[in-house]
Amino acid sequence: MLGFRGCSYRIGGLQHKVLLSPCPQILQDGMESSLRQLLIEAFVSAGRVDNITMVMGLHPQYLSSFWKTQCLLLRMDGPLPYHKRHYIAIMAAARHQCSYLVGLHMGEFLQVGGNPAWLQGLHCAPPKLRNLNEINKLLAHRPWLITKEHIEALLKTGENSWSLAELVQALVLLTHYHSLASFVFGCGINPEEDQDGGQGCWPLPTHSDSSPVFEDSMGGSGVKEGALPCREVEVLMERMKLLRESQQEEEGVTQEEMETRFEMEKTESLLVAPSDLVDHSLQSNVLCFVEDPEFGYKDFTRRGEQAPPTFRAQDYTWEDHGYSLINRLYPDVGQLLDEKFQVVYNLTYNTIAMHCGVDTSMLRRAIWNYVHCVFGIRYDDYDYGEVNQLLERNLKVYIKTVACYPEKTTKRVYTQFWRHFKHSEKVHINLLLLEARMQAALLYALRAVTRYMT
Numbered sequence: 001m002l003g004f005r006g007c008s009y010r011i012g013g014l015q016h017k018v019l020l021s022p023c024p025q026i027l028q029d030g031m032e033s034s035l036r037q038l039l040i041e042a043f044v045s046a047g048r049v050d051n052i053t054m055v056m057g058l059h060p061q062y063l064s065s066f067w068k069t070q071c072l073l074l075r076m077d078g079p080l081p082y083h084k085r086h087y088i089a090i091m092a093a094a095r096h097q098c099s100y101l102v103g104l105h106m107g108e109f110l111q112v113g114g115n116p117a118w119l120q121g122l123h124c125a126p127p128k129l130r131n132l133n134e135i136n137k138l139l140a141h142r143p144w145l146i147t148k149e150h151i152e153a154l155l156k157t158g159e160n161s162w163s164l165a166e167l168v169q170a171l172v173l174l175t176h177y178h179s180l181a182s183f184v185f186g187c188g189i190n191p192e193e194d195q196d197g198g199q200g201c202w203p204l205p206t207h208s209d210s211s212p213v214f215e216d217s218m219g220g221s222g223v224k225e226g227a228l229p230c231r232e233v234e235v236l237m238e239r240m241k242l243l244r245e246s247q248q249e250e251e252g253v254t255q256e257e258m259e260t261r262f263e264m265e266k267t268e269s270l271l272v273a274p275s276d277l278v279d280h281s282l283q284s285n286v287l288c289f290v291e292d293p294e295f296g297y298k299d300f301t302r303r304g305e306q307a308p309p310t311f312r313a314q315d316y317t318w319e320d321h322g323y324s325l326i327n328r329l330y331p332d333v334g335q336l337l338d339e340k341f342q343v344v345y346n347l348t349y350n351t352i353a354m355h356c357g358v359d360t361s362m363l364r365r366a367i368w369n370y371v372h373c374v375f376g377i378r379y380d381d382y383d384y385g386e387v388n389q390l391l392e393r394n395l396k397v398y399i400k401t402v403a404c405y406p407e408k409t410t411k412r413v414y415t416q417f418w419r420h421f422k423h424s425e426k427v428h429i430n431l432l433l434l435e436a437r438m439q440a441a442l443l444y445a446l447r448a449v450t451r452y453m454t
Contacts, residue, residue: 051190052180052183055187059347062347065339068339069340070176074086078169079163079169080169085173087125088174088177089105090109092174092178093180098181098184099286102289123288134153141297143445146448151452169333176438179441181406182403182430185402185409232420233353233421237355311376311378314379316446318443322442322443323337326446341435366390367429369382370396370399371399371403371432374399375441395418397416
């Protein structure tokens, strides 16, 4: 039996422990044994259990879906050779200065036979890979700028051209690792101590009396002992109740009003930005894989600037368009991505902080749709007034930071929202952010591919 008890990791700059012992809040109905099996499989496959896996393990159902998808992307048959897949992961992670993922995949790249010279920087990679730089940059920071011309430039006949199947796999890999970088920064995940192998676990931390004591996500309340109940929980519960009641009483909001509320939310999101000043100087092992490092997220709409048209979700949906296109060009991955989106969107334990038996669907939908909103995607049938009701400002700051410029995430922005919620609930938010961000970028990219093909 592998000794997974006592593995530790960091969330928001605070160290926590994962105990694989029965817990009524998370590990129910066989979840403990399924999580243990997932960790064993990860160890057998990769020779280690990295900290990303340990944190995602707080939600075993999601981890299972994530693991299957990532395994297919990196280790199973596909258009791209294995070493190029890891190099693309390096390029994607470097856009967000995620040295953790860059280092991880530099090691994987060498293990599958990659040329060590390529790791000196992007300038040493083959032209075919270097040609991905522009679409990598846009997907990471401003996916709404991607056009069919970007796709055409990569597919044009020539020595360094991409096939359509290769390009679709590359697009999925890029969006996967951009979003995973958001998760790494959003949860404050640090590299494993043993970089050369092993399972990436270390002894349990000891906390001084002066430091905040946070129980692990599977068993603790996330509240310092003796703290008074936080009013924010009750306010959120009350607002959810009032919104449900008003939905039952009202005849419905007009399409014009729906559109107005979306534009108001999008405009208000301009004012939501992290206030913390962070040193963004790139580490050398990351900088060498980045061209145009100053290019970053820019608000979809700014006053006085001409903005691209809003992406109406109904015009190009994942269910009707993106899913079938990916499955046609890269078999099986579309189904796994769809499963992953569905799992995280519907994942619930019917709890909020200390309350049980709660329908959280309204809150999960607000978080998902807010992420899409900051990337310019609007759902005609959604009332964006719910976002303002359910997501307080500190939570919006956190969501936008993690989704749009994750490298700016700090411990402070993590601890300022939902102060009395369990840490597993904050990880749950990060899973929603990861998948909503990935789907948003994929929709823009796949729409451009579709336009190129028609």
